[in-house]
Amino acid sequence: MKRPLLIRVVAFLVVFFAWEVYGRSVNPILFTYPTAIARAFVELTSKGELQRYLLQSLEVLMYGCGFALLVGIPLGVLLARSSTLNVALMPYLNAIYSTPAVAFIPLIVLWFGFRVPAKVVVVFLFMVFPILINTQQGVRNLDRGLLEVARSFCSTERQLWGDLIIPSALPFIAAGINLAIGRGLVGMIVAEFFTSVAGLGYMIVQYANSFETAKLFVPIVVVMALGVVLIGLTRVVERKIAPWRKTEGDQG
Numbered sequence: 079m080k081r082p083l084l085i086r087v088v089a090f091l092v093v094f095f096a097w098e099v100y101g102r103s104v105n106p107i108l109f110t111y112p113t114a115i116a117r118a119f120v121e122l123t124s125k126g127e128l129q130r131y132l133l134q135s136l137e138v139l140m141y142g143c144g145f146a147l148l149v150g151i152p153l154g155v156l157l158a159r160s161s162t163l164n165v166a167l168m169p170y171l172n173a174i175y176s177t178p179a180v181a182f183i184p185l186i187v188l189w190f191g192f193r194v195p196a197k198v199v200v201v202f203l204f205m206v207f208p209i210l211i212n213t214q215q216g217v218r219n220l221d222r223g224l225l226e227v228a229r230s231f232c233s234t235e236r237q238l239w240g241d242l243i244i245p246s247a248l249p250f251i252a253a254g255i256n257l258a259i260g261r262g263l264v265g266m267i268v269a270e271f272f273t274s275v276a277g278l279g280y281m282i283v284q285y286a287n288s289f290e291t292a293k294l295f296v297p298i299v300v301v302m303a304l305g306v307v308l309i310g311l312t313r314v315v316e317r318k319i320a321p322w323r324k325t326e327g328d329q330g
Contacts, residue, residue, distance in 0.1 A: 127281075138270075
């Protein structure tokens with residue numbers, strides 16, 4: 079067993095047993111422990127409740143992430159490549175970015191109602207700015223020597239995007255996506271708190287109101303696991319499309 083994996087396994091076991099021992103000594107209304115969460119997980123899964131709400135949340139996250147990628151990456155490149163566009167749009171983008179996205183939810187609900195589109199817009203707002211800003215920084219950090227070489231070979235702007243700009247900015251884009259995933263999960267849960275009776279966010283509210291703490295922790299743990307899996311997938315994709323960026327930190 080490799081040393082990093084051994085460290086992770088030992089750390090997990092220490093946290094698990096400490097949580098189990100402490101959780102059993104606390105009022106179950108206020109806190110719980112891993113084995114109780116596992117029993118609640120089996121119960122919710124056997125009834126199909128967890129799968130139903132999870133699929134509803136994943137639908138919102140998928141659409142929100144897709145739109146954030148479609149808008150954030152091209153707009154980030156354009157803002158970095160066009161000083162005119164940058165001067166014209168950045169004040170408004172900075173104003174929206176500096177405003178807590180939660181503040182827009184009442185307005186979004188007013189415009190889109192309490193259905194899936196409203197939640198998708200909320201997730202989009204949470205996710206798009208990390209992708210946009212990191213893409214913009216990645217393009218601005220482009221090696222000027224490589225850019226001059228490409229221009230000396232009469233590369234068009236479209237060829238520059240595909241052959242040089244996007245590949246060079248990939249590490250920044252990947253970092254932005256990693257940040258956006260965490261923010262997107264927050265946006266997904268917050269949207270479900272405020273909008274429709276659906277998704278993992280609704281499960282959290284439902285079981286918090288009924289003081290069923292073990293069941294309350296199930297969707298929380300699922301969201302944690304979802305974040306870890308999605309970030310892991312992002313890193314795998316990054317290694318596939320940009321293998322030259324593999325570092326020692328990735329090996330563990």
